[in-house]
Amino acid sequence: MTEPSPEQQAGATGAVVIAGGGFAGLYTALALAERRHHPPILLIEPNDRFVFLPLLYELLSGELRSWEVAPRYDTLLAGHGVAWLRDRVSAIDTHASSLRTEQGRELEFSKLVIATGSRPTSFGVPGVENHAIGFRTLADVEHLQGLVQELRGRQRPLQRLAVVGAGPSGVELACKLADLLQGAALLELIEQGPELLPKARSFNREQARTALLRRDVRLRTSTRVLAVEADHIQLGLPAAADGSSSEERLAVDGVIWTAGVTANSPSIHPAAAIDGGGRLLCTPELQLRDHPGVFVSGDLAHVEDADGEVLPGTAQVAFQQADQLAGNLLRSIAAEPLEPFLWRDLGEMISLGVGEASLTGLGLTLAGSAAYRIRQLTYLSRLPGRSHQLRVAAGWLSDLGRPLFGQASRS
Ligand SMILES: Cc1cc2nc3c(=O)[nH]c(=O)nc-3n(C[C@H](O)[C@H](O)[C@H](O)COP(=O)(O)OP(=O)(O)OC[C@H]3O[C@@H](n4cnc5c(N)ncnc54)[C@H](O)[C@@H]3O)c2cc1C
Numbered sequence: 472m473t474e475p476s477p478e479q480q481a482g483a484t485g486a487v488v489i490a491g492g493g494f495a496g497l498y499t500a501l502a503l504a505e506r507r508h509h510p511p512i513l514l515i516e517p518n519d520r521f522v523f524l525p526l527l528y529e530l531l532s533g534e535l536r537s538w539e540v541a542p543r544y545d546t547l548l549a550g551h552g553v554a555w556l557r558d559r560v561s562a563i564d565t566h567a568s569s570l571r572t573e574q575g576r577e578l579e580f581s582k583l584v585i586a587t588g589s590r591p592t593s594f595g596v597p598g599v600e601n602h603a604i605g606f607r608t609l610a611d612v613e614h615l616q617g618l619v620q621e622l623r624g625r626q627r628p629l630q631r632l633a634v635v636g637a638g639p640s641g642v643e644l645a646c647k648l649a650d651l652l653q654g655a656a657l658l659e660l661i662e663q664g665p666e667l668l669p670k671a672r673s674f675n676r677e678q679a680r681t682a683l684l685r686r687d688v689r690l691r692t693s694t695r696v697l698a699v700e701a702d703h704i705q706l707g708l709p710a711a712a713d714g715s716s717s718e719e720r721l722a723v724d725g726v727i728w729t730a731g732v733t734a735n736s737p738s739i740h741p742a743a744a745i746d747g748g749g750r751l752l753c754t755p756e757l758q759l760r761d762h763p764g765v766f767v768s769g770d771l772a773h774v775e776d777a778d779g780e781v782l783p784g785t786a787q788v789a790f791q792q793a794d795q796l797a798g799n800l801l802r803s804i805a806a807e808p809l810e811p812f813l814w815r816d817l818g819e820m821i822s823l824g825v826g827e828a829s830l831t832g833l834g835l836t837l838a839g840s841a842a843y844r845i846r847q848l849t850y851l852s853r854l855p856g857r858s859h860q861l862r863v864a865a866g867w868l869s870d871l872g873r874p875l876f877g878q879a880s881r882s
Contacts, residue, residue: 477513477556477576487800488570488580490560490737492516492544494524494786495769496586497855498793503800504551510581510804512552515572517559519543522609525786526850528647528822531612539854539863541609547856560587560737565762570737582764582800585739585751589732589770589784598699603635603728606644618725619648623655630656633704633723635696636730637662639671639821642679644729646824649686656724658688661706663695663730668821670783675821678829678838686824699726732784734771746773746781755811757796766800768792774812782814790853791815820846 487503489496492514500514520541529535544555559573569579591607593599604618605611622630632652634645637660645660652658660667660683667683667690668676683690693709697718704726706719734749743759744752750773752760757772759765769792770784782788792812799809818832820842828846829838837845851867854860 477515477554477558477578486511486513486580487582487584487804488578489514489584489586490563490570491586491588491769491771492518492521492555493586493588493769494789495588495772495792495796496584497521497544497547498790499584499586499768499796499800500548500553501551501855502794502797504553506797506801509552509801511554513554513556513578514544514548515556515558515560516544517557517573519545519557520609521547521855522607523850523854524607525820527606527612528643529847530609531615531644532647532651532825534825536866537609539866542855542859547859551856560585562738562740563765564740565743565759565765566741568764582766582803584766584768584796584800585736585759585771586767586769586789587735587737587771590735591728592731592733593728594731596696596698599726599728602699602701603726606640606727606729615648615727619651619655622652622724626655629722631659631721631723632656632725632727633659633661633696633721634727634729635661636728637664637667637690637692638729638731639668639819640729641727642668642683643822644727645688646679646682646686646827647822648727649683649688650825658686659721659723660688660690661694661696661704662690662692665693667692671821672819672831674831674836674838675819675829679821679823682823682827682829696730699728732770736771748773750781750784756799756809757792757812758799758809764803766796766803768796776814786853787817788814820849822846 487510489500500512503509503512520543522541526540530540548555560570561573562571571577591605604614634641645658649658668679695707696704697707698705703720703722708717708719710716744761751767753767753772753774754760757766757768769789774782795812802809820830822828826840826843828843830842
């Protein structure tokens with residue numbers, strides 16, 4: 472028997488099409504596939520590997536291996552009853568219940584989930600696209616590993632890396648890089664706001680500050696990056712006491728840009744309502760406010776809690792939405808009332824260098840190597856698919872007793 476084509480799969484009665492295979496899309500597909508009598512599911516995702524982004528730092532440092540952090544979609548989805556189309560959704564027509572892909576396919580859907588997430592943005596700062604390295608993809612990790620090797624090999628005086636953005640990504644990355652560089656380069660962490668980790672719990676913020684200090688990472692707050700060039704960055708310094716402003720030219724051997732993300736939506740016709748950051752306005756049931764029957768989740772969804780607060784764009788939110796959304800898709804197909812998504816804040820965990828972390832949540836406030844282990848075990852239980860979790864757990868068990876540091880050659 473021949474496999475149904477993506478067009479047949481999508482057009483099958485009651486088919487659910489999911490655009491984007493990140494935390495929101497992949498986990499929704501897997502949660503739906505676990506339900507009895509689930510409809511045909513088609514996942515459209517252009518990459519061949521899912522990347523578990525919270526563990527990207529450990530991939531950079533060699534504490535974890537690429538197959539653990541970035542499993543292949545064909546392996547993850549095998550035997551789950553989810554068809555995968557390696558393509559990118561370019562346009563959605565909500566009235567016609569159809570979509571177009573980059574490779575020119577026209578697909579119809581019964582229910583659609585838009586889960587295409589967010590993407591880094593330069594906020595218009597000149598030179599970022601050409602000269603800065605991002606931190607989101609496997610290619611970014613390889614690029615950075617190469618740079619670390621180069622800096623360690625050269626050992627010239629006054630080598631310097633700048634990490635832009637002191638949110639969780641910038642702080643976690645600066646700590647790991649400092650441990651990897653082992654003094655081969657100075658690290659500057661540049662933040663335009665007055666404080667690092669502005670949205671974090673105070674315990675984690677203090678742990679982060681201590682971790683950066685211990686590693687001699689120079690934190691510059693209230694400092695704006697005005698331009699990025701191949702060998703330097705131009706900084707707008709904090710205003711002086713008399714209100715005057717000044718600039719500084721800082722020579723660098725590399726710039727890593729973690730300063731922010733913006734919504735990443737395919738074009739939608741008729742246009743859907745968005746917020747100031749381009750996120751799609753959704754009902755508490757995770758449907759587009761102006762197009763019921765089209766669902767959105769993850770970073771792209773603007774969803775408010777009962778107090779009117781917009782939920783953060785985090786893996787934790789996307790992960791929790793997946794299960795809820797699977798239920799609502801089935802309810803929607805059965806023409807039953809939908810249930811609102813209720814987010815449960817489980818706290819926050821940040822990695823702070825090789826073998827260290829800080830966490831607060833579920834009654835725990837902890838830092839150091841114990842927090843690192845708890846963070847790893849928590850993420851183990853969040854990896855996609857039971858068989859992948861078991862393979863990774865087996866690998867970790869066989870690694871027990873091995874030193875954490877100096878494993879950068881693991882692949
Ligand atoms: C380095 C890093 C570390 C992080 N650490 C944490 C953490 O510790 N805890 C936490 O809660 N959050 C963390 N986050 C944030 C978290 O990863 C995101 O909130 C989460 O990935 C959002 O999931 P998503 O599915 O909405 O988007 P994404 O995970 O970005 O997935 C979107 C998917 O859609 C695909 N796609 C894009 N456009 C199209 C298209 N047109 N058609 C089809 N597919 C498309 C992409 O290829 C991608 O696979 C981190 C983020 C980064 C970058």
